[in-house]
Amino acid sequence: MATRNLADMGTNLQKIVKRLQANQNLLKLLYYSGKDPLSEDDINDSQIKNEIFEKLIKIVPRVGPKETAQSILAIRVVRGRSNEGNDEFRDFEIDIEVFVPLT
Secondary structure (H helix, E strand, C coil), X not given: CEECCHHHHHHHXXXXXXXXXXXXXXHHHHHCCCCCXXXXXXXXXXXXXXXXXXCCEECCCCCCCCCCCCCEXXXXXXXXXXXXXXXXXXXXXXXXXXXXXXX
């Protein structure tokens, strides 16, 4: 991902989060802890807003030592380097990490 300044970074990360939240299969895998989460009901907008955003899908992860029964998806900016084609832009590397409980 190339960006001209860090102000664009927040906008781009928000777009990534919205795309991830639009994927019902991903949301079910994060939200439901049963043996077959994909067979569960779809997650509604209220649940996404109150129980998933910034809790199970995070831009800046605050993953504590206490294990929960739910998985967490964390998006983090790893590094940025100058764009070879245009020095006004920087290329950023973004990692998406999934933390799952041992149980």
